[in-house]
Amino acid sequence: MDESLKDLNEFLLSNFSEDIISSVIEHNHLTITIVFSSLEKITSLMKINNVCQFRTLIDITAIDYPEQEERFCLVYHYLSMQQNIRIRIKSFVKEEQIVPSITNLFPSANWFEREVFDMYGILFSNHPDMRRILTDYGFQGHPLRKDFPTTGYLELRYDQEKKKVIYEPVKLTQEYRNFDFMSPWEGEAFNFDNNDKELEEKS
Numbered sequence: 001m002d003e004s005l006k007d008l009n010e011f012l013l014s015n016f017s018e019d020i021i022s023s024v025i026e027h028n029h030l031t032i033t034i035v036f037s038s039l040e041k042i043t044s045l046m047k048i049n050n051v052c053q054f055r056t057l058i059d060i061t062a063i064d065y066p067e068q069e070e071r072f073c074l075v076y077h078y079l080s081m082q083q084n085i086r087i088r089i090k091s092f093v094k095e096e097q098i099v100p101s102i103t104n105l106f107p108s109a110n111w112f113e114r115e116v117f118d119m120y121g122i123l124f125s126n127h128p129d130m131r132r133i134l135t136d137y138g139f140q141g142h143p144l145r146k147d148f149p150t151t152g153y154l155e156l157r158y159d160q161e162k163k164k165v166i167y168e169p170v171k172l173t174q175e176y177r178n179f180d181f182m183s184p185w186e187g188e189a190f191n192f193d194n195n196d197k198e199l200e201e202k203s
Helices: 003-015 036-048 109-120 192-202
Strands: 020-026 029-034 056-064 072-080 085-093 154-159 164-169
Touching: 003 020, 003 029, 003 085, 029 036, 036 072, 036 085, 056 109
Parallel strands: 029 085
Antiparallel strands: 020 029, 056 072, 072 085, 154 164
16 A cells, blocks of 8 residues: 555544545545535645645546435546645535536636536536536436436437438337347358358368
């Protein structure tokens, strides 16, 4: 185990025990789960505090747990180039809960937060440009939610007569196909035993 990660973990637990729910060091990463109300406080600490020095935000993502009251787990990844260590910060939020943006501390969070909004529907307050970033304008739903259908709601195609791309409801003539070696969809059926015998006779 990296001693610097161990020291950092002890520092955080001793000074911010009220904010931290749990912490664990795995695969050369320190992961801490914090209470939602401490998100801004811990984010500021990561960048400003001389013990931490996590001045690079690598990514922001989320995990959907639809069966839980606090449905989404927000995950922030930080890197300290000075110490060459990484930390993962997790916090659980409810479906309609608005999360404070950290773009004032980490400008790179701008697109990360937009992606989380686009994929999961989590809104960030005081964000400078809270628009979708990956899906089309007018897209329905949020694709990485567990209750979002894998087929989506709309499909698009180019209409030769109208000379433009049009949207249509998804049409599945056959909703599910289970392909295996016995499936009639696989094409011509070969009798491998007979083929082996024919090869032996020819040889």
